Amino acid sequence: xxxxxxxxxxxxxxxxxxxxxxxxxxxxxxxxxxxxxxxxxxxxxxxxxxxxxxxxxxxxxxxxxxxxxxxxxxxxxxxxxxxxxxxxxxxxxxxxxxxxxxxxxxxxxxxxxxxxxxxxxxxxxxxxxxxxxxxxxxxxxxxxxxxxxxxxxxxxxxxxxxxxxxxxxxxxxxxxxxxxxxxxxxxxxxxxxxxxxxxxxxxxxxxxxxxxxxxxxxxxxxxxxxxxxxxxxxxxxxxxxxxxxxxx
Amino acid sequence: xxxxxxxxxxxxxxxxxxxxxxxxxxxxxxxxxxxxxxxxxxxxxxxxxxxxxxxxxxxxxxxxxxxxxxxxxxxxxxxxxxxxxxxxxxxxxxxxxxxxxxxxxxxxxxxxxxxxxxxxxxxxxxxxxxxxxxxxxxxxxxxxxxxxxxxxxxxxxxxxxxxxxxxxxxxxxxxxxxxxxxxxxxxxxxxxxxxxxxxxxxxxxxxxxxxxxxxxxxxxxxxxxxxxxxxxxxxxxxxxxxxxxxxxxxxxxxxxxxxxxxxxxxxxxxxxxxxxxxxxxxxxxxxxxxxxxxxxxxxxxxxxxxxxxxxxxxxxxxxxxxxxxxxxxxxxxxxxxxxxxxxxxxxxxxxxxxxxxxxxxxxxxxxxxxxxxxxxxxxxxxxxxxxxxxxxxxxxxxxxxxxxxxxxxxxxxxxxxxxxxxxxxxxxxxxxxxxxxxx
Ligand SMILES: Nc1ncnc2c1ncn2[C@@H]1O[C@H](COP(=O)(O)OP(=O)(O)OP(=O)(O)O)[C@@H](O)[C@H]1O
Ligand SMILES: [Mg+2]
Numbered sequence: 001x002x003x004x005x006x007x008x009x010x011x012x013x014x015x016x017x018x019x020x021x022x023x024x025x026x027x028x029x030x031x032x033x034x035x036x037x038x039x040x041x042x043x044x045x046x047x048x049x050x051x052x053x054x055x056x057x058x059x060x061x062x063x064x065x066x067x068x069x070x071x072x073x074x075x076x077x078x079x080x081x082x083x084x085x086x087x088x089x090x091x092x093x094x095x096x097x098x099x100x101x102x103x104x105x106x107x108x109x110x111x112x113x114x115x116x117x118x119x120x121x122x123x124x125x126x127x128x129x130x131x132x133x134x135x136x137x138x139x140x141x142x143x144x145x146x147x148x149x150x151x152x153x154x155x156x157x158x159x160x161x162x163x164x165x166x167x168x169x170x171x172x173x174x175x176x177x178x179x180x181x182x183x184x185x186x187x188x189x190x191x192x193x194x195x196x197x198x199x200x201x202x203x204x205x206x207x208x209x210x211x212x213x214x215x216x217x218x219x220x221x222x223x224x225x226x227x228x229x230x231x232x233x234x235x236x237x238x239x240x241x242x243x244x245x246x247x248x
Numbered sequence: 249x250x251x252x253x254x255x256x257x258x259x260x261x262x263x264x265x266x267x268x269x270x271x272x273x274x275x276x277x278x279x280x281x282x283x284x285x286x287x288x289x290x291x292x293x294x295x296x297x298x299x300x301x302x303x304x305x306x307x308x309x310x311x312x313x314x315x316x317x318x319x320x321x322x323x324x325x326x327x328x329x330x331x332x333x334x335x336x337x338x339x340x341x342x343x344x345x346x347x348x349x350x351x352x353x354x355x356x357x358x359x360x361x362x363x364x365x366x367x368x369x370x371x372x373x374x375x376x377x378x379x380x381x382x383x384x385x386x387x388x389x390x391x392x393x394x395x396x397x398x399x400x401x402x403x404x405x406x407x408x409x410x411x412x413x414x415x416x417x418x419x420x421x422x423x424x425x426x427x428x429x430x431x432x433x434x435x436x437x438x439x440x441x442x443x444x445x446x447x448x449x450x451x452x453x454x455x456x457x458x459x460x461x462x463x464x465x466x467x468x469x470x471x472x473x474x475x476x477x478x479x480x481x482x483x484x485x486x487x488x489x490x491x492x493x494x495x496x497x498x499x500x501x502x503x504x505x506x507x508x509x510x511x512x513x514x515x516x517x518x519x520x521x522x523x524x525x526x527x528x529x530x531x532x533x534x535x536x537x538x539x540x541x542x543x544x545x546x547x548x549x550x551x552x553x554x555x556x557x558x559x560x561x562x563x564x565x566x567x568x569x570x571x572x573x574x575x576x577x578x579x580x581x582x583x584x585x586x587x588x589x590x591x592x593x594x595x596x597x598x599x600x601x602x603x604x605x606x607x608x609x610x611x612x613x614x615x616x617x618x619x620x621x622x623x624x625x626x627x628x629x630x631x632x633x634x635x636x637x638x639x640x641x642x643x644x645x646x647x648x649x650x651x652x653x654x655x656x657x658x659x660x661x662x663x664x665x666x667x668x669x670x671x672x673x674x675x676x677x678x679x680x681x682x683x684x685x686x687x
Binding site: 024048049050051071072073075076081082084087088089090091092093098101102105106109142158162 | 632633635637638640641642643644646653655656659
């Protein structure tokens, strides 16, 4: 589904990603771990098409297409979804209106009928239940004044409504309390399926107890230095990243 | 420069003498005094603090002649897009500042409410108007108000008696029409609201001229005790317009006055709002939205004068500037020595859509009482690029994402307009004027 080859990325005057190789098959869940500043968010944001990064080398194929040639909105419409590490507040834009317009933009792109207000609300209520979300958040401006945890939950809620083919979740677990973590994990697990791939960026192996990954990667200093099964996360928890850096 | 002033003087004298027979002495005296003041003051220059950032050269260096009565050139299609959605209590139409009875309709007004052209109302003997006209808008210090008063020929007059509530809006439409180049009109509005009365008034200004024209308008609003007055000024002049507008409001005891100013057109624009809180317990809200593009200059000057204790004022002004547009926002709040328990709050925000757009903004708090709550805040910024990315990452096109953010910014003001679909219509009008949209 996603094949990243030798990806080099610059931001400002810095080479942040320095030759990332990563392949995810459809139906799989991969986790990326790594120290602060190693380039995890950069990878996620480059995949979503953020204009502040310059790709200086390498390729990314998504369902056989050149992902890097697509505008961010095209990627979204083609089924790529990134849950932001820091979701953006958009004052004055109603959350429900935003989500309905986003969903209908995707549906239109796929040649499907737009959902009317009734069908949309039915879908939204169902997904809110998955995530145990407070319905009043729908009638507020997108993320405005949301607590840290509410923002993260709202990202997963959007994912649950938009049903992407490739979901990249950047530290969605950070800032969640224990109950919220379990609820969000339940939402992600509900999305897991043979038609979808998920890439989780996380610092905590605890999330991986709830969402058990097929593959765990370690990103250090702009490169994937180790990949392995779910045991790798446990090993990291125990030994930290220094152990890996020494091993390289 | 002097010759330009002379030409206004000559025209004012000609215009006044043309109507002389029917005009009462007080009116002739008022005009004469105003003309004197205008001659003495001249057009303000940027050396004056109040006009520091606003050069009036486009007005002062042209010889604008008084626009002819445009009634005969008025076509229904000029008016249709300006009419308010939904039912209105009355619509008065003015072409080049002169009343057009044939295009007006006052049948929806409740009994007792008096509405008329100022031209008619002023010429009547023992007119009630004399008590109010020019009493809020002094010609003494303000050159444009003096000039308007010197040309006091016509306009809109509304008087709502004590206790009468007009539930649907009353509209005054001012249109600049005709094909003469370089014309000026001096529209005038006088509204007197009795105790406990209520009305919503929409004043709209527009023009179709492609060559320079000048609108110099003065509005006086008197809100009586316990009165509720909602005022909307919609400025949608063409890009060839120099629009100078001054609005003077007197808010009596326990009155509630809300003034919306939506300023979308013009190339040189000055909107002044001066509110005097003249009785205890008055409440005043000013909501403003302005847009400028090209090389437009939009200047908003507001003054809220807390002259009495226990008054509340709330002010929110927002601006959107594209291209090389410039804006000036000056929000003065005066709290007089005995105006204790004043509660005043002012916010002004500007969204700059281009690197070349700029704004000069200044709050001016003059507080002479000690037991008051007075806050102000200003925020000037460009579009939030991270928000644009967020929207794009959810499938919105870049253009649409930018529009959504602009709309959200403006919506904060437009959503406060409770007249049917007027807010939505103004939103569309704003969107149409944005750079990159088909005009
Ligand atoms: N636009 C930019 N200009 C310059 N440096 C940048 C830019 N964006 C990111 N960086 C730098 O690149 C490095 C990687 O950042 P990134 O956000 O990808 O790290 P991360 O692995 O997600 O870290 P964390 O675990 O703290 O979220 C950091 O040192 C960061 O400061
Ligand atoms: Mg990160």
